Amino acid sequence: MADFAQAAQRAHPLQAGQAGIGSVSVTPADNATRVSLRARPDAVAALSKALGLSLPLKPKTTATAGNRAALWIGPDEWLVLDADGSSLVADLAKVKVLHSAVDVSHRNIGIIVSGRGADAVVNGGCPQDLSLGAFPVGAASRTVLGKIEIVLWRTAEDTFRVECWRSFSGYAYGFLQETARDVAV
Amino acid sequence: MLLIKCPYCEEERPELEFRNAGEAHLVRSPAISEQSDDDFAAFLYFRQNPKGLQFERWRHIHGCGRFFNAVRDSVSDKFLTVYKAGEPRPDVEALLNPEAASVSATAAEPAKKRAPRAKKGEL
């Protein structure tokens, strides 16, 4: 009966604004598949195998394989990211060991902060030490930005991915653009 | 803003990522429905709130999300130690006098953490 010429279309909450402010660009990330993964240590091996990457066990670290990345969030928690339309959810559904995998693809919005001074842009509202010694490339952590919670992931020396909940994305995007203006001064 | 060491993240993080969660080591009885009025009142309401060393709970709510315990001096605001939920109450004497404790050869790792010393005399 239900025969739709076109399935419902996605609507992203952010409008891509000006691409760059001074040396730093703040742009919405592409849609992604996201899973909040929870498990005890004894399940890590099986989950890693299914994911095709070694789930990181050290605080503030990540592991990546192709488009897929697992961010250590807590001692039994990872945020696993992959490209939109990936097999991530299906891959985890096959795993029999004790774990919890919840699809949060639409819960989060990603924002990419990139360019010289990106660390200062994030430090406009994030109180963590983002020097390369303390927060090297590949580091990730749940933390705060201004008045909201974010997950921060340094993907390159001058590039950060900021993940926040969907309804906070307007705030996060506005905040980072504001601090980017400051850093550009 | 305090710096608080999270025993799960194994590093100090800004206080903004944490939330205090009240006194530590309150035990919820497994047979709570049979608890006497007095025992239940003690569990529900009565707190120590001492001036000085507090055993308290924190949650790294905007970090790893875990609840943990800490010993903090409510006068100086200094943390003596932090430890994971479920771990026993640390020996405060050993924390305050690490030398004495190390003689007994059981000095725990947290004993290294002590209040910063006065620096003036060392210059």
Added chain:
Amino acid sequence: MSTTAHSGSNRIAGAGRLVPAKTVRFTFDGQSLTGLEGDTLASALLANGIHLVGRSFKYHRPRGILSAGSEEPNALVDIERDKSRKQPNVRATVQEIYDGLKVKSQNRWPSLTFDVGAINDLFSPMLPAGFYYKTFMWPKFAWKTIYEPKIRAAAGLGVVPGEADTDRYSNRFAHCDVLVVGGGAAGLAAARTAAQAGAKVIICDEQPEAGGALRYETDVTIDGKPGYDWATETLASLRATENVTVLTRTTAFGYYAQNFVGLVERISDHLSNPGSDMPRERLWQVRARKVILATGAIERHMVFANNDRPGILLASAARAYLNQYGVAVGRKVGVYTANDSAYAAAIDLKRAGVDVPVIVDTRDNPSSPVIEEARSLGIDVVTGHAVFSAGGKRRVSSISIRPNRGGSERKVVVDALIMSAGWTPSVHLFSQSRGKVAWDAANERFLPGTYAQDCVSVGACNGSDGLQQALDEAAAAGSKLAGETGFKGKTKALKATGGTDWVLGMIGSAPGAGADTTVKAFVDFQNDVTAKDVRLAVREGMHSIEHVKRFTTNGMATDQGKTSNLHGLAIAAEALNRPIPAVGLTTFRAPFTPVTFGAIVNHARHDLFDPTRRTPMHAWHAAQGAAFEDVGQWKRAWYYPQAGEDMHAAVNRECVAVRNQAGIFDASTLGKIEVVGPDAAKFLELLYTNPWEKLGVGRLRYGIMLREDGFIYDDGVVGRLAEDRFHVTTTTGGAPRVMNHMEDYLQTEFPHLNVWLTSTTEQWAVIAVQGPKAREIIAPLVEGIDLSNEAMPHMSVREGRICGVPTRLFRMSFTGEAGYEINVPADYGRAVWEAVYERGKPLGLTPYGTEAMHVLRAEKGYIIVGQDTDGTVTPQDAGLTWAIGKNKTDYVGIRGLLRRDLVADGRKQLVGLKTKDAHVVLEEGAQIVANPNQPVPMTMIGHVTSSYWSQNCGRSIAMGLVIDGTKRLGETLYVPMPDGVIEVEVTGTVFFDEKGERLNG
């Protein structure tokens, strides 16, 4: 006519470092003046011969410029760029001039030179310290209505701007190995060593450039270079070093726990046309592993009669005005000192061609090369004498000199007087760090004693008086602290010559202003506190310095004891006849200098004040003209007024449409938690009063969550998606705290359970379709789910697809109608909503907002946690006993519910309330009484929690919490209101479809 570069008659050719050709025009009280680029407002005013810049706080005495730094207590002015960018109480000694700068003096009316309020000075015998504590005691009411407003109007300094500030402010969190506060000789030496070792260094200084005292100590060399050149070169090389952040015009204002230091960087206050992207100020929240305090020392004034006259300045300030800005503070400059450092200023002025008629030195037989030098220049050095009084009103015109121990008086004509009572080490930040100061009895000063944090004081703030000593100490500290953070390196030692000797001097009142006198010898200029006031405080019984401070206001407000503290303390100690350390030192508080609200608030303004959370369908609601309601940070569609409708009409229409056809409602804000794991049901059993183990897969249940004390904490519908997977919903406002509450129990009380919680609030957009036509509307859009009553009855959940996208379809109702809550991944929310709306519109589908939702649920007696409950309501009180699992042995709140008071008679219970007059709608929160004729205060037996006009019932409906309410069904109670008593009948809580038949329709 030609414009000549004329930057003030007191500018001395060849003196100072400013470029004569670079002129800047500004106005002071409307008068157009010219200064030079690099001038502070103070130096530019002095260059133009202007000393009178303000009126004092209490007595409205004429005041001038005392200092050349941030310690300035007098020269506070109002700077106005435009109506919205206006800043009162700006220090003229800190503000740099720019083209077009507009300055107004403060606390005077009608003009600076003729000020009506100055009459306070004549009445000053009636306005001693603490006068307002005693004088305005009676009648009591008059304090608020007459005295306080009058006093407030007469006192005070600048005027608060009336418009919102349009400037931008920003924030930066920063971390470093070593933070160096102060860019004088010591600070630079410390930063240089730490930086060369490789440590990450932040160095800040409140001045536009580095150097501190080197800016005016022209007799200094470091590394063979003039001190100022060395400072400038060192700063430039630090700026060029990658691991160093140099922050000038930046004040370290607060030192907090664990080496957390607040800095404010002034970015555009010195610019004529700051760019629109440029913040006015930036707050730096610095976490430093080590802190080096190189905050220097502050020169003290002499305490003598009329020492506040304009034209009387600190000696070091006069030297700075001359050597940095090329400005002579007068043409005939007297000198009054109790130590050597004022001689250097006198010598510099004399050499620059200024007449220095006399140096008055309170010391009996001082000996020092500088004294000889002064004498050799022909200056009359009078020792063992004191300045007993200054003549002149709006500008000092003379000084009266007498021998310390009395004798004949001599009057010397001057147009400026410079003074030095000695130097007070600036231990403000050290003290803020909770360090304890120690009294250095030999030199009569407080120095850093016991450290509370990982910091070191170097140079003058540490009492290291000679320049060489300060440099060596600073370099050693820089090297040591860098080493402690893991950076080792060697730096060549610095060799210095010359420099001011910072030691000794005097504290307290000078001869002629002692205990036997009644002269106005000011201790604290900003707060108009005299030596006499401090003594009065002691006589009045204030024996602790903290009490003296509060009684006199000495060292309060923005001064924070910079110039006044030691003098006040010494005078109090003398009056108490106790040694200074026994009297104690008041606490120095943050901020060191005033910080704008803008800097503290920084980005948190306008849209960034607080996050505004919008649902995926928000733009649709807005396009339909919805009015929005704030629910926490969420914006929720409140009602959708059509043309000509008010809120009442819109809500009535929406409520009727839901019951007659169908309504569509955005429920996306409801909290959602996915509970996953084999022990999921067991966990929910512990967190909710209800039983869950036996809930079938695909079924829903309404759950009640209690706190341990037995009171309702939250509620919501929970669906079982699989044996080990539940979809829990919470109230909109309760979502974060419920998640925290559940995590708390899971992690700390029930860690043995194999279950995890994940917030999915924002994963799902939720579209409620409610009403008799709900199924007919959604059916064509749904794939893979049998919607029949048999296959999908009330309180069930199915997974399938809608409009081609995945859905968790809940059959549930918060309206009492048959209905669905369609969960779709959030990005699809808008499209699915529109598809459902387009499909349902011909069938009468009507969007309804939170107001109609509230009315509809109240018609059914469904509670809203937080409205019908208030944290003191049990499930029994709320008529929800049915939701408690009878056979359960444990759940959070099970013991609390057994508490004696909770099971006793006389509890407030939720009941329905029908007004006798169906058209009267009760006020929520109104109190309920049994007998309206009793005397006031009446015995209140309950209150109204929810009340609406119900178009569907054709009458008003209400619920309330009433003592023993369920026993009162049918009784008449009363709601007394200002305009009469309303009669109500106690009823059940269900007003519509009492049998609940429509749910299954």
